Amino acid sequence: MNINLIKSSFYNEAEIKNKLCNFILNSRRFSMWKLCSKFERSFSDYQNRKYSVLFNSGSSANLALIQALLNLKILKKGDNVGFSALTWATNPMPLMQLGLNPIPIDVSLDNLNITSKNLIDILEKTDIKALFLTNLLGFAGDINNIADICREKNILLLEDNCESLGSQIKLKKLGNFGMAGSFSFFVGHHMSTIEGGMVCTDDRNLYDMLVMVRAHGWARNLSPERRKELIEMNQIPEFYNLYTFYTLGYNLRPTEITGFLGVEALKHIDEINRKRQDNFKKFKKAAEKNKNKDFQKLILHHMDFISNFAYPLVCNNKESFERYKKKFLQKRIEIRPIVGGSIVEQPFFKQYLKERQKKYSCPNAKKIHEFGFYFPNNPELTDVEINIICKILEEGCKDEN
Ligand SMILES: Cc1ncc(COP(=O)(O)O)c(C=O)c1O
Missing domain, CATH: 3.40.640.10 (Type I PLP-dependent aspartate aminotransferase-like (Major domain))
Known part of the structure; x- marks a missing residue:
């Protein structure tokens, strides 16, 4: 699947x-x-x-x-x-x-x-x-x-x-x-x-x-x-x-x-957004239970409603990023870099910066770019699919090499 x-x-x-x-x-x-x-x-x-x-x-x-x-x-x-x-x-x-x-x-x-x-x-x-x-x-x-x-x-x-x-x-x-x-x-x-x-x-x-x-x-x-x-x-x-x-x-x-x-x-937007929020809450709870505390915690108490687009998983280091990336792919869960990643790292922007010989440092965006990916949250996810993802988040994964 x-x-x-x-x-x-x-x-x-x-x-x-x-x-x-x-x-x-x-x-x-x-x-x-x-x-x-x-x-x-x-x-x-x-x-x-x-x-x-x-x-x-x-x-x-x-x-x-x-x-x-x-x-x-x-x-x-x-x-x-x-x-x-x-x-x-x-x-x-x-x-x-x-x-x-x-x-x-x-x-x-x-x-x-x-x-x-x-x-x-x-x-x-x-x-x-x-x-x-x-x-x-x-x-x-x-x-x-x-x-x-x-x-x-x-x-x-x-x-x-x-x-x-x-x-x-x-x-x-x-x-x-x-x-x-x-x-x-x-x-x-x-x-x-x-x-x-x-x-x-x-x-x-x-x-x-x-x-x-x-x-x-x-x-x-x-x-x-x-x-x-x-x-x-x-x-x-x-x-x-x-x-x-x-x-x-x-x-x-x-x-x-x-x-x-x-x-x-x-006509369906409220229903769609409710589902996105419900799924998001389940993923967030599972990520917070992660045994090895491998992820950056999302802190969003200031928001009353979160119509999440996709769930971002930012790992603490390169090693855990590689491990989870491999695990998600093994389980055939589609993942991708977080949106466009850090724009400062993109060729079109580096080229532009070089022309102006300016440097902007965005260390957090870089960390998210290098140690993060996002996985699906859409309103059509089934309970079975949500549980498969939550299990990985909660139980974590070891390097199986
Ligand atoms: C933050 C953000 N801005 C702009 C766009 C561009 O939207 P579109 O793909 O409709 O051109 C996207 C697309 O995903 C986006 O994520």
């Missing part, structure tokens, strides 16, 4: 596939339209945000967010922007691609995320204009304290929440602590639209700008009032209205299939 990271492309796969077939057979338009808007409205309700903009991926959501902040002149080229050293590559990539200066910030071994202490440490070395932090694997650091520091020091706070849909601290959903939060709906994430992403915000100007950045920099998808304002301000003759490009943009639009799948998937 294989225990895979992802069991299927959709939760309730058979039902969704059927509905998707009917949708395709009975629809006449597949480019971005009503179902994308419907998904955006229901996602805003779910997330408790005023506005949501749907994209064709989480990476596109991150790219559009940074471009929109540049277009609005909230950020400018050359600004220092802090980011979590342990994240996915397309979190810092848009910063680099768009001429900002990415500053990697180390994470805590207790929760794998940036904490206020990590932020204070970096602020002693350099100023930052914005912090684009990642809420990794359904966890967060003391994000309320981070938000307070950002407010006090006038640092723009943004959250990459691609891995933490549904997690909460003090009854507030992750993704709602800063000006905007981004989300991914790629297969295997909390909800799947095959490919897909979102940015949520309460800021009307940012919302309008994201809508323009998503589609060519034009104004077609704005409200009629906002379009009128732009037409008047730029004195655009009617003939050119639809073909006027007001700002820098891309084509990052989703299709109606994304919208359809999003609306359907959101």
